[in-house]
Amino acid sequence: MQAEHWQGRNMKSRFVSIYMLAFVACLAWSDGAYAEHSVSRGLQVLAEVETGLVGLAEHTLPAVVSISPFVPTGSVGTPESLRKRPTNAGAGVIVNGRDGYVITNAHVVKQAEKIKVTLYGGREFVGEVLGADEETDLAVVKVNSDEVLPQVALGDSSMLKIGQLVVAIGNPYGLNDTLSLGVISGLNRENINLSRYEDFIQTDASINPGNSGGPLLNIRGEVIGINTAIINYAQSIGFAIPSNVVKSVSRQIIEHGQVNRGWLGVGIENVPDDLALKENLEKGEGVMINSIFEGQPAHKAGLKVGDIILKIGGSAVGSPNGMIRLIGNVSPGQHIHLDILRDGKAQSLSVQLGHRKEQVEIASLQANPLPELGFDWSELEREVQGQEQDSDKKKEGVLVTRVEPGSSADQGGLMVGDWITSLNGQDVLNRGHFENILRQNYQRGSVSVTVQRAEEEVMLTLSKRE
Template sequence: MKSRLVTNIYFLLAFVPCLMLGSSALAGHSLGNGLRVLEEVESGLVGLAEHTLPSVVSISPFVPESSVGTPESLRKRPNNAGAGVIVDGRNGYLITNAHVVRKAEKIRVTLYGGQEYVGNVLGTDEETDLAVVHINSDEILPQVSLGDSSKLKIGQLVVAIGNPYGLKETLSLGVISGLNRENINLSRYEDFIQTDASINPGNSGGPLLNIRGEVIGINTAIINYAQSIGFAIPSNVVKNVSRQIIEHGEVNRGWLGVGIENVPEDVAAQVNLAKGRGVMINSIFEGQPAHMAGLKVGDIILKIGGSNVDSPNGMIRLIGNVSPGQFINLDILRDGEERTYSIQLGHRKDQMEMASLQQNPLPELGFDWTEHEAGATTGDHEDSDKKKEGVLVTRVEPGGSADRGGLMVGDLITALNGQDVINRGHFESILRQNHVRGSISVTVQRADEEVSLTLSRSE
């Protein structure tokens, strides 16, 4: 029945326009066949809705009815904030978006039949915008299964269910428009399913289903200035995150301890690396797994655990899917030679620790810098053939160590302590590695001259 339904839906897409136009070619027997196809497709979609709708819930903030001093208008049931889907009816676990339950320990969960529960937020993961909510029920609740999002293909039919604008249990039909969408700036770990199934405010946290009624994604966002562009978090990500939240109350991700960027075009050309292949390490955090294993700034990471690395976001996802303490193989390219390192991942640092690691370890040197445009020509002459990499000095503190050492605003630092500077991340990494030294030596490009300077730290 299901496989036949899929075939007939594609026939339907071609047949419906003709049926609506009342073409004389679709008369008699042909019209009867077409109507049967329509009825079968309609029956399949109705069955899908009947099977899945009882597992989709409405989620809103919980306001106790007996709140002392709360105005009557605020004690009434709030407007729906989003949706969720029950994935374990026996134990009362449901999935939604983290932003739907943000800053709430308890929420109001309304089932398809109108029954209400007070749910506890078991845990959230802001990195993927997912959350798990637990409700206590004396009955086994209806549930749906999580499908395998790795098998999805563009063009597959999908159904989105949610509560757009407070309109409960709204179902919309569409297709998968794209896969592996990233750089949407919605979360840190981005690997979205793009769909044209109608998703509106209130759909957040609801399921994206395949025609078998399996959850293949959790609806998370839309592009406000565009039509028919919605995004869902893949079900395989949902499986991993929800399992960790249920078992541990939080999500633990592996930590390598490097800064990365896309491989610059000139570097890729030098090592004959195809465009879009690999990422380059631009900084290494001292004492962290990558540093302990012997990775270096300038190394190009090609594979992680056998999977190709094609973008910084892709690498972040691969590392994040590995638990702290596990060993993972990294295939890298260094000086044109491929090497493999086995590295035991650590725990990913929180943002405050990350920020402290990236601070300039020598602020007393008295100057600031910024990224230098790759391949920019230095000097005042248009015919200068010198193309330098490095960092550009943007501020020199009057009377400070850099000023006394002769550094000037506009200088391009091309080498630090004898090491060529590739970019800002590389420069800062060298600074961190040499933080115990009493002074540093720099080579700068100033107009058409190369100047060597020694900068001593202030006492």
């Protein structure tokens, strides 16, 4: 054990230094006056870089698994849900070899209780899905083994910086155990419309269908993200779920079989520019409440439409998605302190959060609550554009089915076939949810909607006509 520990530490320190040496070597290589010395030194450093990457692969590949549907031997016929899936649905990574816990994407194991887990080298196990969280697209699979399986540690994603080197491992297009090298291109990416709780790491490391659920590693061989999606129409743009999110979600799934999140019961949007100017708020400071769900925690605590939430539990709120994540990180039943701005005056309120699963969605109205807007809608499932090639992944929202010529909707640019994904900055969960927000906001004179049109996201403002 001591030898293994020393070897691990030695490998980590080597990974840290080799890339710095490579950079120095490249600078030296470009100086013609020392060409002969530079070539020799450059080749030496590149050889060290190569050795480091090989060591990284040898250390991590045994902990990366291939995940595919489990079909019992001798079964007659194949369930429709499995028939639609590719032979290699995705990847996963073992984070606890003693207990056999594997982290992957929720969409990789969707509609499956048991899956086939293939280890590096070909050994196969039947894994049990302990639980899946579609809100973050994470799932935990348990494998029962008589021996301790290889594992890799989860790193601290809060320490990541743009430009850091990363390695992605997965099974793109069924090519098992594929490794690709890149950098962190961006952090805290949101509004990608891939999941509800978005806080993605963006990378240019090559990620393709089949990489889903596989690890994104730093040069120390630590998992700093779980690869989740690509943008199909773009190149070198992939996204991973930060490891700190993975830690929190996987812990709850292992302990409770599900993720329990706090529920406030409000509709929110970015603070309008004119109001931000009036209140001397910086861009990205606070979010405004545009609707209150009656009987829910916010209503009971005395929050009002128009309140600007600046902080939650001392943490600054900068966007609707950011606030959703902060609330979701708090367990139901706990009290949180909100710092708000109401009519230009700072206030502090305490709110006891409820359970999201206990939220009673407002029933769909029999009639269009806003006929003056001039459009109708329906609730249908629709595939997410930009998600990896997994036809089972769906997006919530409402579909525009009719637009009256010359109406506010028509003049605002709304079109039949548009898929409304958010209203006044709040994700649309279903038709009843959409209509509830619409009813509570049309008195303000206008509403802003985000629609998905083909592969384009469009933001529109619909003004009520008097």
